[in-house]
Amino acid sequence: MGQMTHEIDDNVHGQDQTGSQLNDDGNGGGVVLKKGPWTAAEDVILVDYVNKHGEGNWNAVQKYSGLSRCGKSCRLRWANHLRPNLKKGAFTAEEEQMIAELHAKMGNKWARMAAHLPGRTDNEIKNYWNTRMKRRQRAGLPLYPPEVVLQAFQDKKHGQSTAEISEGDGGHQDFMEKNNYEIHDAIYDSLKETQGILPFVPELPDISANSILTNVLGSPPYCNFLPSTLPNHDHLHESSVSLLGSSELNTNGFYPFDHFKDNTSDKFAESFGLHSPLDHGASSYGSICYSHSLSNDNYSTSKLASEAMKSELPSLQYPETEFGSWGTSPPPPLNDSTDIFIHSPQPPYALDSGSSSSLSRCFLNEFLCQQAKTLGYSKNNWPESSNSSVATPVDRAESSALNVYETEWEDYADPVSPFGATSILNEHPVVGTNGKPWDGWEPFQTFSGNNEKLQSVDQVLAPKNENQSMSLLNLTWPDVLLASDWHELYSEHNGMNQADMIDASDNFTRQ
Template sequence: MSQMTNEVDNNVHYDDQTGSQLNDDGNGVGVVLKKGPWTAAEDALLVNYVQKHGEGNWNVVQNYSGLSRCGKSCRLRWANHLRPNLKKGAFTAEEERMIAELHAKMGNKWARMAAHLPGRTDNEIKNYWNTRMKRRRRAGLPLYPPEVLLQAFQERKHGQGTGEISDGDGGHRDFLKKNNYEIHDAIFDSLKENQGILPFLPDLPAISANSFLPNGLGSPPYCNLLPSTLPNHDHLQESTMSFIGSSELNSNRFYPFDHIKDNTSDKISESFGLYSPLDRGVSHGSICYSHSLSNGNSSTSKPTSEAVKSELPSLQIPETEFGSWGTSPPPPLNESLDVFIHSPQPPNALDSGSSSPLNSGLLDALLYQANTLGCSKNNSSDKSSNSSIATPGDRAECSALNMYETEWEDYADPLSPFGATSILNEHPVVSTNGNSWDEWELFQTFSDNNERLQSIDQVWTPKSENQSMSLLNFTLPDVLITSDWHELYSDHDSTNQAIMTEASDDISGQ
């Protein structure tokens, strides 16, 4: 041991190129502890220590092993790099899907997520997610694939977690209850408070956050189900807000986070993906997740093989800059375009200065979809002429949308584990949870729709329009405003009915 100590001392001093030494935080008074990257020798010492003494008692590691590291650092090193059965390398497709799924359910509970991913560490998952999130937000893409959202929704709806994921973890429930519902109470309060100024919103008398959110929509992640930004977000913001058309909007009354005036509001909004990466505080992000389901990409989206992945860093493989969920197909942009073109433009609704904290993705989803559905119903027959009557301003919006279309086309990545088609056409995702049949029925419905789509190009054909719309309606926030939406949905296929029925039942049954 003394020999080892000497070796360590040597290594510590010779290898400490960072020169970053300082006292430990309270432990080992006066002992200069090394910081910075670990050396192989240090690793060996730590491994040796753990083999002899087991894990734990990290603060005494330096006493027994000679390591000049604080206990924290030792524990971290062991947990993240040295302990056996650690899986190294890029995340597999299945793991990536799992992470998205877990994050949709748990939020930033990295340790819990890691518990579901054998061999992976919380730090690894956290890094992966943060990197991915940053990239997707920059690209203006949603964080979650729709199928993940649906699955989470379904699981919460049925009041049971999967054995694998929710596994009766009280902590998780506490987390949801403590952190998420409160936020969404705010959202709901604002919705209710402002429903009078929103002509398309039905009354929300019996819908409270607490009655609805237990199904999972209360999770912060669901606030991210929309892209929090768009390349040309100003246009989208205008479009989104155009049909709101209330001066109250500009008085910042409408937005659910307004009551959070302190410094935490930024953090909250940020963590919920409510900010634009381009412009913190510009409302936008109205493209609904459901758009993605209209893609005709019928790739089975087999998980990328490890062999392939190992050659490239995760996230650099199948996905393009715009689509780590890859197969998430492009939105029905013709319809979206129509909506934007035909959206009324109250003068004061275009105040792009109404910035943060106006980026309630959830809210935008409601608003945008309301408008989308309402307008598209009326305009579905004369799409071709729409662009010709667009105003110059509208053209700008068209441009923005075209940009977005391009992104969504990039979304159609057959290699992604999260592609809609992969989820829809393959059982594993569905069958991994306890609600396999309920969910499978839903997924099958989508799948049937999807199978009729022959290519991305055909998404915009009249034939696929209903499909697009029906899938569009799948977006979760729709259920927030069920009654009137049923009418809008009435001439769509049974998918909507099924989902809306479920959602309605869900809400009324709470």
């Protein structure tokens, strides 16, 4: 804006200040077309032309108005700045929320997103998203507010169809089904699958969005709201129980994660400069909660590796630390809710048999990309954390997921950061299931999956582990529920008041 001087340029048809070139649209005919910022005079000419002739036929603008701009440039100028009913100024909170939701569903379909935001242009939305995302990625933050994912749950739960998303987009339903709505489906499917007993699935072609979503949703602190939303034995409730299960914990209480030791993942790690002897361990910080769902070595990250750097892709990561920007969901207070970080096991895998969807990969890529970024950070931070408390592998494993959030919370940071690594680990020194503290970095293999460990995992699987999950949850659930501001979100989305929630949590605890 600021650089747009809009000064009257008497030389509208003359040479521009940024250099000229022949129009590349094939309609130049040797005419030197102006480039660079539009002047007020040019705007007047263009507006006048459109008023007389209507939109379209942009290449005729130059012909009939004498404007030395290519058709593309005219169209862009009109669409982005001159057409009526354009909304100027910063995005409102509602619009930001909408953008996040739309982006979660559509990805970088700016024009389509703009169709949902009257008065906003695709360019505006794109710029907004890119700058915001750049900022957040640099900070190691997730991109989507929790409400977006929760909404995805709600939508699916209430049978919202793809058509709704496609509403107004007529003719794009197919696209939506293929690309936009899979996150909803992924979330839902993961719940369906995890509510049942899926102890072990030997074949898994790819990490799915499902598993990630499941993990994300089932991971602290966001696992909190899942059970809470469903006090009765609604399928989601059952799902959430399973989500919180320790089904992939091995005998040591942590997840097998040797699946990331394959060459591809090494390459992936290399691509992020993870070369130290701790690489595997380091990788596990970020990957563990995602890789643990894999029970064979067939996991392929080739696509992930190749696409992981594509940062624009949809993600459903959260929490959102810039809650203010979303207008909702302030960070949970620092209290016992942090327990859930320590005590709640990672959710079991969610298996997505048709997992290789583009969006799933996109989601994963973006996620892993951020994970990788987070890893570098957490690598630096870990020693600090482990100085004051000794983490077991499982804690690391969980903290690997946690690291995502830790990094996240580091914005709030610090001493008051509700989930700051230091605070968590200081307050909750953790030991291995054998009672021995896990001190120091061990080779990845020492606690990562061999068959024996995997077998142990199987033994821990639901339904048996449901009780374990419950016991774990019992430690924290009411506090988590009541102390956390999530209950606002939760109740808002489920029509429950606090009393209901207390009942629900009590029931939950008594189980």
